[in-house]
Amino acid sequence: MPIKAIIIDDERLARNELKKLLEQHPEIEIIDEASNVDEGVEKIDLSHPELIFLDIQMPGKTGFDLLAELERAPKVIFTTAYDEFALKAFEVNALDYLLKPIDPKRLADAIQKLQAEIELERAMKRLMRGDDPLEVLNLMAQGL
Numbered sequence: 001m002p003i004k005a006i007i008i009d010d011e012r013l014a015r016n017e018l019k020k021l022l023e024q025h026p027e028i029e030i031i032d033e034a035s036n037v038d039e040g041v042e043k044i045d046l047s048h049p050e051l052i053f054l055d056i057q058m059p060g061k062t063g064f065d066l067l068a069e070l071e072r073a074p075k076v077i078f079t080t081a082y083d084e085f086a087l088k089a090f091e092v093n094a095l096d097y098l099l100k101p102i103d104p105k106r107l108a109d110a111i112q113k114l115q116a117e118i119e120l121e122r123a124m125k126r127l128m129r130g131d132d133p134l135e136v137l138n139l140m141a142q143g144l
Contacts, residue, residue, distance in 0.1 A: 002029035003114065006047065008040035008066065009033075009055035009079065014100060018053055018079060021104055025111050037061035041069050049074050051114065056080040056089075067092055075117070077110050 005028050009015045015033050022028050031047055034040035036058055044052065052074050056063040063080075067073050078089045081100045089097045095117065096110035127133060 002027055003051055003118070004029050004031045004047070004049045005051040005053060006031060006040070006043055006049045006074075007033040007053045007079075008035075008037070008043075008058075008063070009053070010035050010058040011055070014055070014079070018102060021102060021107055024104070025108070027115065028111060037063070037066040037069070040066050044070060044074065050118075051075045051077065051095075053077050053079050056085050057082060064088065064092065075114060077114070 005022075007015045007018055007030060009018070012035070015035075019030055019033075022030060028051070031049060032043045034043050037060065040052070040054075054063040054066065054076050056078060057080065063078065064085075067076065073093075076089075076092070076094045078085070078094050078097045079100060079102060080097070083099055086097045095114055096106075098106055098110060123137075123139070126139070
């Protein structure tokens with residue numbers, strides 16, 4: 001089942017380039033996109049994506065402002081041209097921080113990290129339900 005994602009970036013060309021790069025990753029399904037923070041918040045509240053690709057510097061409000069407005073944020077991979085926000089990005093629990101222009105290898109690494117985190121969360125849920133730990137480990141080994 002693909003991971004549902006929204007791209008939030010004020011630059012149309014940057015959104016299109018990321019969508020093009022993500023064509024190589026069928027495990028990610030882009031369900032929507034937004035060009036500013038207010039539109040992004042609205043679309044996140046409406047669609048409940050598991051992941052957002054989020055630019056930081058946008059007119060009016062920043063990607064950090066967007067996260068502050070959400071009651072429950074999805075997983076975040078920042079996509080930005082500015083490296084000076086990296087520390088703050090990880091302080092808000094970003095999964096990764098990709099500099100534009102986005103390197104396809106770095107994108108693949110970020111998606112792999114995302115999948116590992118989701119797999120771990122699923123395993124923890126199974127354990128909390130009382131599933132057999134050996135069965136959970138076996139399922140993790142199979143990538144289920």
